[in-house]
Amino acid sequence: MTVNGGNAIVKTNDPAQTGAGKTTYRKSALAGQPLLGFETRYGEVQRKAAEVKAKRKTGGKDREAIDPDSDAARFRQEAIELRLAVRDRLENGYVLPFGQNIAGRWRRAFVEEGLRSEDNPILKLFVTLVPKGGRARASNDKATLDVQSRSKLLTLDYPYIELNKEFLGAIRIDCDGVFASPEALLLALEELVREGKIPCLPHIIVGDLFDNGTYHRPHFIFLLPPGTAVWKSDDKRCRRDIVRMFLGVSNGLIKALLPLGADPAAPATTMRMKNPLSPLWHTLTPNRHTMPTLSDYAQWVDTGASREALARQAAAVQSGMGLKASNVAFNTLRERGTALLIQWHFAADARMKGSRAALADHLHVALESYARTMELEDVRLSYVIGKVADRLAMDFDPSKLQGGKNRQRLLHVVEGMKSVRDRQRAGARFSQDIRRERSLEKLVAVYSAMLERSETLSPERLASRAGVSRSTAYRHFAACQQICASGCIDKKVGIAPCDDNPAPRQGETANGESAWGNTNLEALHGQEHGGCDSDAPEAEDDDFRLIEEQETWIAVQEGRISGRQMHPNVSDASDIIFDAHPHLAVTETADSAMLEKGRSLALA
Structure with missing residues (x-):
């Protein structure tokens, strides 16, 4: 059985x-009841749910006890605390219980009820650009962002936030300006819209509103329409041309907003920005209706603007020094900053281990010290130093330290030139002037050294010692004589000053230049006599000679006689021009150069 x-x-x-x-x-008794009834799937689910509910009512006595030190217990407790924090935020609003130093300045305790995005469609669209909870990075300091909470609602209370970096749905423009009020800023932006510089107002403006009403360093956020975000990825299917257009539009908007203090040093694709949903900032949404696409923006702004040129133009605008003075200072400080980066990198300096923002601060301090040693203590120079430091720090790449190019260094020379040929010609002239200046400096240094050693002077010897061509030495030989004549006695060619402090004669400057140009110093000082002579011509003869030379010069200027018919002591204008060193401005003609050549050969 x-x-x-x-x-x-x-x-x-x-x-x-x-x-x-x-x-x-x-x-x-069971023989008469073979079928007890029917149970549907819905009934089965209800029965199981009732069993679970009954177990909860009994205090979970039927469940296995959880170890309070286990990961499961910790996760359970964190979930309970997170749910309570979200409920408290929704019911009581944002509460700063006591004064704290947040986002770069002291904030007093305050309470803000509700959510800023509740009735604002623009801010709701901004929320969709923030990654989900657990992946969104935020912080009280823009330099160090990290995941702060698994709740997206709580993350959106931090002052700095990072949007989705894979799908770029917003264009952020940093602004270094300080405005009298938010309303004053809106008026300035509306003026740019009326002038056609930008297609529309920014969709979001978020900045720091001080107690005195001033509005500091706002961010302008231009949103792209939903579904038109730019895909930026290492995937080979990603279209690089669209990403380049995004960067071009960002540069174009920066160029249009330069008068308001737009900062071109901030990277365009990091998606780090001031959080407009944070209660710590003052937020405006002046544009809720017009939302151009990326192609629409490209038709309004200059997408070919260069970041390097924009950084230099921003330094000129903010310093108020003018483009030429600012760009020259920018070149000098940039070269010094690059040298410092190379030195710090290869020396494993501790200043290289922090963030890019910290590196920019270190560069700023070092460049300020360098400017003081170079006697460049202009208060306006700090704006140029800031742009140089930010630009070098944000573009820092150890693999390119040795081969970096100083681009846009001639921006003040080619500014306003549209033709490539004109820009090339201007650059060639500038380079030629620089080479001429350096050649003259070499020749003067070698000439002075040869005078001190009482060596025989000739253009050939000078060219050999200075490492320049003979034609260059012949061209600048008279200039070297004139420059060194004021402090040296040339025993070989007989140039000597009459006294230590010669007084300028009538119609002559302190550098030996007449009002109409440089005269031949050898003739004026009497080469044949080898220095000052008591039998020199009388003052009346000198006056007649100077008057004759002046009349000859005037005749040349009026076209009555040619330059070749001038007095041999009066020379043509030179091609050597130094704005910063007027004492180097000398003149010579082809005839005088050949005369000097023959004289030097004869004396040699």
């Missing part, structure tokens, strides 16, 4: 027994 399923049904298999092969029941 086999018993199936307990004590309910018994089946007899032994043929010797009575009723073999028939099924009998131990409990005869």
Whole structure:
């Protein structure tokens, strides 16, 4: 006999027994109730849910006890605390219980009820650009962003936030300006819109509103329409041309907003910005209706603007020094900053281990010290130093330290030139002037050294010692004589000053230049006599000679005679021009150069 399923049904298999092969029941009462009823899937779910609810009511006595030190217990407690924090934020608003130093300045305790995005469609669109909870990075300091909470609602209370970096749906423009009020800023932006500089107002303006009403360093955020975000990824399917257009539009907006203090040093694709949903900032949404696409922006702004040129123009605008003075200072400080980066990098300096913002601060301090040693203590220079430091720090790449190019260094020379040929010509002239200046400096240094050693002077010897061509030495030989004449006595060629402090003669400057140009110093000082002579011509003869030379010069200027008919002591205008060193401005003609060549050869 086999018993199936307990004590309910018994089946007899032994043929010797009575009723073999028939099924009998131990409990005869079950024979009349074979089917108890039906249960649907919905009923099954309800039954199981009721069982779970009954267990919860009994205090979970039927469940296995959880170790309070286990990860499961910790996760459970964190989830409870997060849910309570979200509920408290929704019910009581944002509460800063006591004064704290947040986002760069002291904030007093305050309370802001509700959510800023509740009735604002622009801010709701901004929320969709923030990654979900657990992936969104935020911080009280823009330099160090990290995941602060698994709740997106709580993350949106931090002053600095990072949007989705894979799908770029917003264009952020940093602004270094300080405005009298938010309303004054809006008026300035509306003026740019009326002038056609930008297609529309920014969709979001977020800045720091001080107690005195001034509005400091706002961010302008231009949102792209939903569904038109730019995909930026390492995937080979990603279209690089669209990403380049995004960067071009960002540069174009910066160029249009330069008068308001737009900062071109901030990277365009990091998506770090001041959080307009944070109660710590003052937020405006002046544009809720016009939302151009990336192609629309490209038709309004200059997408070919260069970041390097924009940084230099921003330095000129903010310093107020003018483009030429600012760009020259920018070149000098940039070269010094690059040298410092190379030195710090290869010396494993501790200043290289921090963030890019910290590196920019270190560069700013070092460049300020360098400017003081160079006697460049202009207060306006700090704006140029800031732009140089930010630009070098943000573009820092150790692999390119040795081969970096100083681009846009001639911006003040080619500004306003549209033709490539004109820009090339201007650059060639500038380079030629620089080479001429350096050649003259070399020749003057070698000439002075040869005078001190009482060596025989000639253009050939001068060219050999200075490492320049003979034609260059012939061209500048008279200039070297004139420059060194004021402090040296040339025993070989007989140039000597009459006294230590010679007084300028009538019609002559302190550098030996007449009012109409440089005269031949050898003739004026009397080369044949080897210095000052008591038998020199009388003052009347000198006056007649000077008057004759002046009349000859006037005749040349009026075109009555040619330059070749001038007095041999009056020379043509030179091609050597130094604005910063007027004492180097000398003149010579081809005839005087050949005369000097013959004289030097004869003396040699």
